[in-house]
Amino acid sequence: MTFVNVLRTALSGIAANKLRTGLTMLGIIIGVASVIATLALGNGARAAVENSFRFLGSDQIQVSGQFTVEDGEPKPAGKLLSYEDGLTLPDAAPLIDRVEMTVRGSGKVRHGQTTLDMPFTGVDAGALTSMIADGKVQPVGWPAGDLLTSEAFLARGRFFTHSEVAAGAQVCVLGYKTADDLFLGDDPIGQTVWINRKPCEVIGVIAELETVDEQERTRSKPNETFYLPVSTAVQNLFENDPWVEITARVTDEARMDEAKTQIAAHLRLRHGIEQGNDGKWLDDFRLTTKKDILGVQQDAARTFSVLLAALAVVSLVVGGFGIMNVMLVSVTERTREIGVRMAVGARQQDVVLQFLLEAALLSLAGGLVGILVGILAIPLAASLNAGLALLDPASIPVALLVALATGIIFGLYPALRAARLDPIEALRYE
Amino acid sequence: MNDQNPVIETQNLTKTYRMGAADVLALRGVDMRIGAGDFVALMGSSGSGKSTMMHLLGCLDTPTAGRYLLEGRDVGSLSAQERARVRNQRIGFIFQTFNLLPRLTALDNVALPLLYRAAGGQGDNGTSRIDHGAGSRATGKQSPRERALAALTRVGLADRAGHRPTQLSGGQRQRVAIARALVGDPALILADEPTGNLDSSTGGDIMRLLAELHAEGRTLLLVTHDRAVAEQAEYTLHMRDGRLLP
Numbered sequence: 001m002t003f004v005n006v007l008r009t010a011l012s013g014i015a016a017n018k019l020r021t022g023l024t025m026l027g028i029i030i031g032v033a034s035v036i037a038t039l040a041l042g043n044g045a046r047a048a049v050e051n052s053f054r055f056l057g058s059d060q061i062q063v064s065g066q067f068t069v070e071d072g073e074p075k076p077a078g079k080l081l082s083y084e085d086g087l088t089l090p091d092a093a094p095l096i097d098r099v100e101m102t103v104r105g106s107g108k109v110r111h112g113q114t115t116l117d118m119p120f121t122g123v124d125a126g127a128l129t130s131m132i133a134d135g136k137v138q139p140v141g142w143p144a145g146d147l148l149t150s151e152a153f154l155a156r157g158r159f160f161t162h163s164e165v166a167a168g169a170q171v172c173v174l175g176y177k178t179a180d181d182l183f184l185g186d187d188p189i190g191q192t193v194w195i196n197r198k199p200c201e202v203i204g205v206i207a208e209l210e211t212v213d214e215q216e217r218t219r220s221k222p223n224e225t226f227y228l229p230v231s232t233a234v235q236n237l238f239e240n241d242p243w244v245e246i247t248a249r250v251t252d253e254a255r256m257d258e259a260k261t262q263i264a265a266h267l268r269l270r271h272g273i274e275q276g277n278d279g280k281w282l283d284d285f286r287l288t289t290k291k292d293i294l295g296v297q298q299d300a301a302r303t304f305s306v307l308l309a310a311l312a313v314v315s316l317v318v319g320g321f322g323i324m325n326v327m328l329v330s331v332t333e334r335t336r337e338i339g340v341r342m343a344v345g346a347r348q349q350d351v352v353l354q355f356l357l358e359a360a361l362l363s364l365a366g367g368l369v370g371i372l373v374g375i376l377a378i379p380l381a382a383s384l385n386a387g388l389a390l391l392d393p394a395s396i397p398v399a400l401l402v403a404l405a406t407g408i409i410f411g412l413y414p415a416l417r418a419a420r421l422d423p424i425e426a427l428r429y430e
Numbered sequence: 431m432n433d434q435n436p437v438i439e440t441q442n443l444t445k446t447y448r449m450g451a452a453d454v455l456a457l458r459g460v461d462m463r464i465g466a467g468d469f470v471a472l473m474g475s476s477g478s479g480k481s482t483m484m485h486l487l488g489c490l491d492t493p494t495a496g497r498y499l500l501e502g503r504d505v506g507s508l509s510a511q512e513r514a515r516v517r518n519q520r521i522g523f524i525f526q527t528f529n530l531l532p533r534l535t536a537l538d539n540v541a542l543p544l545l546y547r548a549a550g551g552q553g554d555n556g557t558s559r560i561d562h563g564a565g566s567r568a569t570g571k572q573s574p575r576e577r578a579l580a581a582l583t584r585v586g587l588a589d590r591a592g593h594r595p596t597q598l599s600g601g602q603r604q605r606v607a608i609a610r611a612l613v614g615d616p617a618l619i620l621a622d623e624p625t626g627n628l629d630s631s632t633g634g635d636i637m638r639l640l641a642e643l644h645a646e647g648r649t650l651l652l653v654t655h656d657r658a659v660a661e662q663a664e665y666t667l668h669m670r671d672g673r674l675l676p
Contacts, residue, residue, distance in 0.1 A: 005545045012533050340529045343490065344543040344610065345518020347511050423490045427529065 006350075010358035014365075017330070021362060024326040027319025028366030028406060029373055032399045034312035036374025037381045038305050039395035044388035046294065057133070059253045061096075061260060062288040063089075063246035063267075078284025079271040080243040083234040088270070089248060093262035095255055100124040100247045101230045107237050109174075109226055110194040111182040118178065120195075120226045122233025122244075125162045128153050130247075137222050139207040155179075157189045157204030160229050168231035172200045176208040177223035195228070198236045260287045304384060316402065319366065320410035327359050327414035338418050339426025348419040355418050359411020360404055367403025371396055436499075437618050437649045438464040438487060443496035443506075445482050445672075456482040458672040459496065464651060466617075469644035471652045471660035474669035481622075483669065484653045488521055488620050489513040501617050518546050522611025526623035528603040530595040530610075537591040540609045541578035547614065581609040585639060601632035608639060612648075619643070619650045625659055637662050 014021055056062055063086075066077035086101045103122040108115055121127075128150040131137065139152050150159065155176060164171055172195065179188050179202075188202040209222040234242060250259040267273070267285050276282050331338070338351060346354075375391055382389035445457040457479050464470050474480040485491040486498060489505055492513075498506035505516050522543075523529075530539045572580070582588050585605040595603055604624060611619050621640065625633030641662060644650055652663050660666045668675040 016533060336529065337531055340531060341542070341546070342514065343488070343517060343523050343529075345514050345546040345614075347514040347546070349511075350514075350546055424485050427490075427525070 006353055006357055009354055010361050024322040025366030027315050027322050028363050028403055029370040031312050031315035031319050032367045032370025032403050033374035033377055034308050035399045035402055036371055036395050037377050038308040039392045040378045040389045041305050041381055043392035044390040047390050048388050056290050058290050059250050061248045064286050065243050066284050066286055081285055082241045083244050085270055086246040092266040095250050095259035095262055096248045097251045098249045100126055102245045103230055103233050103242050105237055107196050114182050118224050122228050122230035124230055125160045125165050128159050137209045137211050140210045153207050155205045155207040159204055165229040165231055168235050170200050171203045173204040173227040175206050175223045175225040178226055179205040196237055256289055316406050320406045323359050323362055323407055324410040327411055331414050331418040335426050335429040338421050339423050342423035351419040352415045355415035356411050360407040363403045363407025367400050371399050435466050436463045437466050439499040441497040444494050446494045456672055460674050466649055467647050469650045469664040471663035471666040473660050473666055478669040479672040480653055480669045489516045518543055520617040522616040522619040524607050524611050524621040524624045526626040528607045532595055535592050535594055536606045537578050539606055540581050540613050541574045543614045544574035578613055581613040585609045600628050601635055604636050622653045
């Protein structure tokens with residue numbers, strides 16, 4: 001019997017009992033919908049991490065200071081993560097080939113009669129690239145989806161070179177509004193501004209920026225700032241050693257844990273950190289990789305996912321037994337039909353195939369409806385999980401396979417029972 | 431009777447059923463020969479063993495002992511799958527209750543045996559095909575539906591091809607069933623009380639159709655307890671207590 005004919009036979013069997021069929025599929029529908037929602041939760045958590053930590057490459061380790069909160073004020077847990085810590089890291093940790101450091105502060109910038117007080121950032125030469133990767137800001141009016149380049153982030157001039165950062169050159173790049181306010185439309189490139197009473201040559205102006213997130217736009221002021229090489233900022237703008245953020249790039253992505261050990265050893269030595277009574281190091285810093293963040297986020301999603309997965313399993317089993325039941329009834333009702341088919345030459349495998357396929361179609365139909373319900377349920381799942389749920393396209397074939405497998409597993413027994421009927425008895429059945 | 435080429439030859443065919451603790455001897459060694467092109471009636475009261483005989487001859491069951499040669503091939507010891515193939519290719523069944531599938535059209539009912547044939551292959555049944563005069567239609571290139579329509583035309587129901595069994599009269603249903611038995615060009619047609627559920631006039635029509643098929647060279651075995659029906663066959667075999675009467 002050709003497949004098309006088996007399919008036609010199975011379809012007509014299903015169509016004969018629409019109401020019963022629909023009720024039977026309910027379990028499969030709920031089960032498959034839960035599968036879709038479960039996978040959407042995991043996917044949502046992953047996407048959220050991808051979004052908020054885009055600046056952190058998978059070959060990078062973020063080194064940050066540990067803080068405790070005392071009287072509402074953050075205080076370093078031990079020694080500050082210093083510029084020196086970062087500078088000495090590549091030599092001390094063989095797996096680290098480069099570090100990028102960032103320092104944030106606030107300072108006075110003066111040109112002529114105008115003095116402005118604003119936050120600034122001490123950065124590395126690669127800061128523009130990091131800003132693009134981070135994806136939080138974009139030039140005003142940048143078409144969505146267009147690829148950003150470092151050039152697009154500059155209104156005038158250029159950004160820092162590696163040698164300027166290494167040498168602590170007295171240069172700066174101004175934010176769009178800062179340049180406007182200080183120079184009132186004149187070209188600032190090559191001019192000197194005074195930052196905390198130290199002269200600094202303006203080499204570039206950043207393009208007018210806006211946050212990508214529209215709700216952030218009223219609060220954030222990305223254009224009222226200026227940038228210095230991190231070395232220059234550390235030397236000139238702070239009375240005490242400032243704390244820095246360090247991003248270390250690892251030479252071999254497969255050896256992230258080893259690299260973390262090397263960084264930790266270096267910092268523990270420099271900070272004089274000891275082991276506590278329980279043998280744990282009393283670190284005053286934290287090492288974070290993309291994988292770590294992903295793990296934390298996924299832990300949160302996991303609890304809810306486990307619940308949904310349990311619901312999926314229970315519904316699928318219930319749905320499976322429903323299918324088994326409906327197929328057993330169908331086999332009994334059609335005993336005589338089976339006898340006739342056997343009399344005209346249907347082999348046992350033909351009968352098995354017919355009823356298996358019927359069960360599979362039943363569960364597949366339930367699966368398709370379940371996928372639809374699951375997709376519609378994603379916003380609901382998101383509301384229970386901090387808004388983190390996103391349809392994983394791969395979950396659709398997975399859900400269909402799960403439905404199919406349920407139908408075949410639970411359809412096997414009724415199908416075998418049909419095939420083992422004695423044709424003589426079956427023909428006599430009333 | 432054509433003794434050179436018997437379609438059916440049984441030797442000491444025996445069948446025992448187990449019923450609870452007791453063994454019931456349904457067939458006590460039957461020797462039967464039916465030649466190609468014969469139209470035979472098999473008569474006997476209930477319990478005579480004629481139903482058991484028909485099940486064995488139809489390859490729906492296997493004998494406890496003895497041999498059953500169909501077209502010279504021993505089919506008594508075949509596996510369930512091989513028996514299914516024999517039923518499919520060499521035997522056509524006609525039942526008292528028609529046994530059409532209610533959800534299929536007349537045409538699809540008739541085509542059913544051919545659908546089960548498609549996957550198994552057609553020309554590999556070892557036995558030699560007997561040329562059936564008018565039955566030797568060109569069957570090689572035709573699709574199952576074309577062959578089914580030809581069979582329906584033969585029984586005079588081409589215009590009812592799209593009807594479902596519930597839309598047909600009893601006589602028409604039995605004609606569809608006969609077309610289904612014919613469509614595979616079988617060596618043997620087994621008819622079990624084919625007129626039992628029909629009024630006498632319709633039953634007469636069906637018997638005339640069977641006689642026509644016989645005239646076309648087909649081999650028919652008619653199982654009945656109705657003497658009037660049996661008389662329309664070429665000759666009658668009688669069974670009693672699991673034995674063939676001489």
